[in-house]
Amino acid sequence: MDNSYAFxxxxxxxxxxxxxxxxxxxxxxxxxxxxxxxxxxTVSRGGARALIVDVSALEIIDSYLTRIxxxxxxxxxxxxxxxxxxxxxxxxxxxxxxxxLEAVPAKTxxxxxxxxxxxxxxx
Amino acid sequence: MxxxxxxxxxxxxxxxxxxxxxxxxxxxRAKQFVHDACDSHVLxxxxxxxxxxxxGIVRMAEGAVPPGRSFSRRxxxxxxxxxxxxxxxxxLKKDSPRAMVTTLPLLYSCLFMDLRMTARTEGLGAALxxxxxxxxxxxxxxxxxxxxxxxxxxTGAVEIQVDPGPPPRPGTLALRLKWGIGEAAAxxxxxxxxxxxxxxxxxxxxxxxxxxxxxxxxIVGLATCASELARNIVNYAGEGIIHVEETSRKGGRCIVIRxxxxxxxxxxxxxxxxxxxxxxxxxxxxxxxxxxxxxxxDVRTAPVGGTTVEIIKYLRKF
Numbered sequence: 001m002d003n004s005y006a007f008x009x010x011x012x013x014x015x016x017x018x019x020x021x022x023x024x025x026x027x028x029x030x031x032x033x034x035x036x037x038x039x040x041x042t043v044s045r046g047g048a049r050a051l052i053v054d055v056s057a058l059e060i061i062d063s064y065l066t067r068i069x070x071x072x073x074x075x076x077x078x079x080x081x082x083x084x085x086x087x088x089x090x091x092x093x094x095x096x097x098x099x100x101l102e103a104v105p106a107k108t109x110x111x112x113x114x115x116x117x118x119x120x121x122x123x
Numbered sequence: 124m125x126x127x128x129x130x131x132x133x134x135x136x137x138x139x140x141x142x143x144x145x146x147x148x149x150x151x152r153a154k155q156f157v158h159d160a161c162d163s164h165v166l167x168x169x170x171x172x173x174x175x176x177x178x179g180i181v182r183m184a185e186g187a188v189p190p191g192r193s194f195s196r197r198x199x200x201x202x203x204x205x206x207x208x209x210x211x212x213x214x215l216k217k218d219s220p221r222a223m224v225t226t227l228p229l230l231y232s233c234l235f236m237d238l239r240m241t242a243r244t245e246g247l248g249a250a251l252x253x254x255x256x257x258x259x260x261x262x263x264x265x266x267x268x269x270x271x272x273x274x275x276x277x278t279g280a281v282e283i284q285v286d287p288g289p290p291p292r293p294g295t296l297a298l299r300l301k302w303g304i305g306e307a308a309a310x311x312x313x314x315x316x317x318x319x320x321x322x323x324x325x326x327x328x329x330x331x332x333x334x335x336x337x338x339x340x341x342i343v344g345l346a347t348c349a350s351e352l353a354r355n356i357v358n359y360a361g362e363g364i365i366h367v368e369e370t371s372r373k374g375g376r377c378i379v380i381r382x383x384x385x386x387x388x389x390x391x392x393x394x395x396x397x398x399x400x401x402x403x404x405x406x407x408x409x410x411x412x413x414x415x416x417x418x419x420x421d422v423r424t425a426p427v428g429g430t431t432v433e434i435i436k437y438l439r440k441f
């Protein structure tokens with residue numbers, strides 16, 4: 001594990017060549033803006049094979065949060081770094097399906113292990 | 124405690140007296156009493172006389188049995204599987220596989236899951252009949268009930284009555300505990316003035332939904348609607364209020380969530396709902412999501428009067 005650091009309240013953790021962003025509580029508008037800027041600026045600095053967003057702590061994902069996830073992962077994709085989402089709870093998954101929102105452009109994984117091994121690459 | 128709110132009844136009987144009664148008489152009367160008084164019943168052993176009591180209960184359930192006969196685990200298992208609701212039985216089997224004997228607290232906790240489910244299928248209200256030959260279980264029961272979350276509330280509603288009519292056996296006290304499930308209809312009113320109120324709305328709607336015994340998925344769906352509604356108020360109107368109410372509408376028992384604001388209204392409402400309009404902050408998607416998560420959905424909006432969004436979700440029977 002390399003160094004980890006935090007901008008504001010949502011940490012961006014460098015972990016074995018990927019960036020891990022655990023979202024523990026739904027961010028406010030301003031936090032979300034900061035998060036997006038910070039993540040994309042970190043991504044753009046290079047050295048990360050993938051961006052993994054961990055939402056396992058979230059019991060509710062509404063359209064606003066979906067938008068944040070979309071922005072993070074779409075932005076990252078545009079910078080050439082693939083993304084993944086880890087830890088969508090079953091009840092949340094059902095609700096997201098029911099809501100009929102657009103899919104976020106990222107693979108989803110049941111666990112961090114699976115996500116990390118998916119993004120494993122030459123070191 | 125309103126009789127009208129009692130729609131179903133469950134019997135928890137700790138039939139200690141059965142163990143000591145002569146075969147036939149008291150047991151048959153007790154059985155009849157149970158049969159007459161309740162829509163459905165569940166038999167529990169007393170924590171104080173596990174083994175012999177079970178013998179007595181089995182005797183009562185299967186008819187006269189020679190004294191001194193002991194019961195195999197399989198027979199006890201069969202008895203329990205007939206007399207307990209499925210959920211209670213499988214939990215019992217899991218937790219007390221050896222003797223099929225357990226303590227009252229454990230059975231109460233299994234039972235409360237069933238009670239909650241039964242409350243949902245039978246509607247509001249339940250009456251507990253406890254037949255207890257020795258001492259009072261009411262104290263225990265109350266404290267167990269008090270610990271139960273969700274649909275079952277004992278606040279101010281536990282009433283202990285001695286049943287009219289002859290008790291099943293002289294010297295036996297039949298206690299009838301009544302309480303209402305959800306007798307005080309849940310409601311809440313959440314002022315929404317800023318971002319922190321969005322999380323607050325989620326939590327308070329969740330609380331009402333849980334009290335009404337909605338399933339987990341529905342609770343998440345309703346809390347998500349609350350989040351969407353509150354966020355729309357914050358983003359577009361600045362200020363508003365969300366009313367949550369447990370009530371009955373044409374489809375039955377339901378939760379009604381109504382978000383009101385005095386904002387500038389939603390222009391192009393038709394377009395927004397049809398998915399054609401994309402506002403900068405995605406309000407359209409939020410409204411459509413809300414509509415899809417609810418059973419009934421209504422929006423009234425006007426540039427002067429502000430916007431009212433009302434959604435209804437019905438409590439489904441199994």
